[in-house]
Amino acid sequence: MEENKQKRIKKTKSARSLTEDILNLILKLCLIVIAFWLLFQFVFGLKKVDELGMSPNIKPEDIMMYYRLDKDYSILDPVVIKVNDEIQVRRVVAKAGDTVEVTEQGLLVNGSLQTGLEKDFVTGETLPFKEGVTYPLTLKKGELFVMADNREKAIDSRMYGPIKEEDTLGKIMWDLRRRNL
Numbered sequence: 001m002e003e004n005k006q007k008r009i010k011k012t013k014s015a016r017s018l019t020e021d022i023l024n025l026i027l028k029l030c031l032i033v034i035a036f037w038l039l040f041q042f043v044f045g046l047k048k049v050d051e052l053g054m055s056p057n058i059k060p061e062d063i064m065m066y067y068r069l070d071k072d073y074s075i076l077d078p079v080v081i082k083v084n085d086e087i088q089v090r091r092v093v094a095k096a097g098d099t100v101e102v103t104e105q106g107l108l109v110n111g112s113l114q115t116g117l118e119k120d121f122v123t124g125e126t127l128p129f130k131e132g133v134t135y136p137l138t139l140k141k142g143e144l145f146v147m148a149d150n151r152e153k154a155i156d157s158r159m160y161g162p163i164k165e166e167d168t169l170g171k172i173m174w175d176l177r178r179r180n181l
Contacts, residue, residue, distance in 0.1 A: 044170075046066075048061065048062070049061065052154070054149045057078075058172075058175060064078075065172070065173055066079070066169060066170035066173060073144060076091060076092065078171070079092060079168050081146060081163055082168075082169060083160055083163060087169065090147060090148055091121065093114065093147050094144070096139050096144075099136050100157075102135060102158055104127065106125070106126040107147070123151070124152035127152075129158050131159070132161070133161050139162050142164055143163065
């Protein structure tokens with residue numbers, strides 16, 4: 001009889017231990033999901049590219065992962081921006097204090113023609129739009145001038161003017177080439 005009692009106690013402890021293990025596993029999984037949600041809500045972001053504006057460097061269907069916390073952009077950084085309730089991927093070509101001009105020759109920043117930019121990233125001619133920004137344009141503190149790599153097929157700061165750093169969502173840090181999957 002004593003032996004049966006000990007067996008029942010072991011079974012009860014074993015069942016309780018298994019239940020506790022399952023609950024602990026569910027709790028840990030929930031905490032991991034919450035941690036990832038918080039990371040992608042406040043630190044990182046994902047954006048699927050829907051347009052040809054950055055082609056051929058960044059193509060439609062690519063998925064961009066961007067970092068939200070660092071707003072100290074450098075020239076040529078690809079960034080995710082929000083303009084007129086539309087999210088776009090563009091490249092920083094000028095920062096606060098720079099004077100920008102787009103002429104028939106191309107993009108001039110502080111009086112210098114940006115030919116290095118043209119050969120490394122840009123496709124198409126860099127021409128001013130008929131409507132849009134009036135040049136020359138000097139950027140104020142907290143402003144960026146952004147342009148698409150595919151200059152002939154995209155709307156950028158030539159049309160809507162400089163953007164505020166606060167309208168940037170973040171700097172692109174990773175590109176998943178989804179079109180080949």
